[in-house]
Amino acid sequence: MLEIFEAITRRLIESWKSDEPTGRRNAYRCRCQRPVYFYNSFCLGCKTPLGFQPDLLQVLAMTPADEKDAWVVAGQEEEGALWKRCENFHSPAGCNWLVPAEEEEPLCRSCRLNNTIPGLDIDENGQWWRKIENAKRRLVAQLLQLGLPVVSKVSEDPERGVMFDFLRSPEGGPRVMTGHANGLITLNIEEANDSIREKTRHEMREPYRTLLGHFRHEIGHYYWDRLVDKTEWHKKFREVFGDERADYAAALKRNYEHGPPADWANRFISSYASVHPWEDWAECWAHYLHVVDSLDTALRFGLRGEEVEQAVEPFTVDDLYDPKDEDAKRVILLINSWVQLTTVINELARSMGQQDFYPFVMSRSVVRKIHFIHLLVKDARGGTSLI
Structure with missing residues (x-):
């Protein structure tokens, strides 16, 4: 035994x-000591606003600062750094990550990796995009935890960065194929539809198929280019x-x-x-x-x-x-x-x-x-x- x-x-x-x-090995808790989780943007118990701080890899309780649209970590009101919400907080993506207030970049370290997002004129695209971003944020948080390079090919490093296209197959085809090429990871957003993804899993005779699994597989191709090729x-x-x-x-x-x-x-x-x-x-x-x-x-x-x-x-x-x-x-x-x-x-x-x-x-x-x-x-x- x-x-x-x-x-x-x-x-x-x-x-x-x-x-x-980092303190990341403690389960996240609000200042009221209730448990909170990676995706939470406010505490369900005391309603305190929450934000994920990517440098500390922690979900933190926040309070409004004197500056407009700025936040400070609860308990650090006097000397704490100022933060702002990711621009995608109010989008269907519902991003709860924080960005240093002094940065001109409005997007967080995860959202700034996006090159193409789904057309939001179709309601279900917004729902699917939210599921996709939830999975991508978990991926990016883990990459940061591992100390791996995570830079945007869109706005930071066009040569060696990584970016994402979230595309939907047009009616009549051709079908968007999930894959990686030269730092661009493409994901067919229909993978966020549980019934479509399960149908595909069955047809492909796969034991496992998830959005997070797709991201972890495709980012592996990117890191092969970055960390293995010609090294x-x-x-x-x-x-x-x-x-x-x-x-x-x-x-x-x-x-x-x-x-x-x-x-x-x-x-x-x-x-x-x-x-x-x-x-x-x-x-x-x-x-x-x-x-x-x-x-x-x-x-x-x-x-x-x-x-x-x-x-x-x-x-x-x-x-x-x-x-x-x-x-x-x-x-x-x-x-x-x-x-x-x-x-x-x-x-x-x-x-x-x-x-x-x-x-x-x-x-x-x-x-x-x-x-x-x-x-x-x-x-x-x-x-x-x-x-």
Whole structure:
């Protein structure tokens, strides 16, 4: 028998301490001490206005400042910095992020990444855009937490930045395809329609399809361009994921005509990952973000589990890309903790008649790839680890 969180919360919280004064590992609370959440713009209990501060990665209680349309953090009225609401606060996107009052830029660090938004003359487009922005804000917050570069290709760095087009397929076609190209991530906004997305998931025989999953996958392609291509990591990437110079169009055609290799589950996190090294990378990148964010959330809420039967043999440091890395024991603890957590949550989902929370199985090959990504992220943030 294994005590899931008796060990996880004690050791992982200690392991995940960093020197960043963010305080992000505490569940958000209003000044009235009621719990508040990532998307909240006001406290449902005391009605205090709230805003997400992207530097601290915290949802904070706000009070109006003397200056018009300016805000200050509650309790810091005398000497606190001034903030303004993101311009999209009053739009259908309902953005609750804050912007330094002295900045000329009216949009927050998430919304300024938008290149094209849906036409708001169609009512359902506004509803879909709100769902899309909620998912994108969670993505951007995590990227900032990881210390990865997040700059706008629209207004900050046209060469190396990232931007988003949220498009709807015109009647009669052609269909907008979700994807990434040279820092531009395109998302078909119909993915925000639950029935359409579920229908597509069923037709594609996918175990999982969400807006956040799309964003995490496509941003993986962007970071491949930014952090791997033509860097010291490029050769190492090919040793782990394969040679990306393989004909991509031919690989897609082969997959659609013949399906994935019979042994794909032994080497890849999903059947789609087997299509091409680029897709393998993007899928593993998305799962790295899934693992880190979900465990971080569990720990912030002090989640503890009851004893459960050990379902699988734990991974060891020898399964990692670099067993001698200084963080090896912490990384393998994180991965084994994830397996333990999802074992319980999958059973909870089944008890509600829902599909599995995490309908994937990690192989040793995937664990090696996940560790490779962790080392690259650590390098990108200057050699410091979050775990």
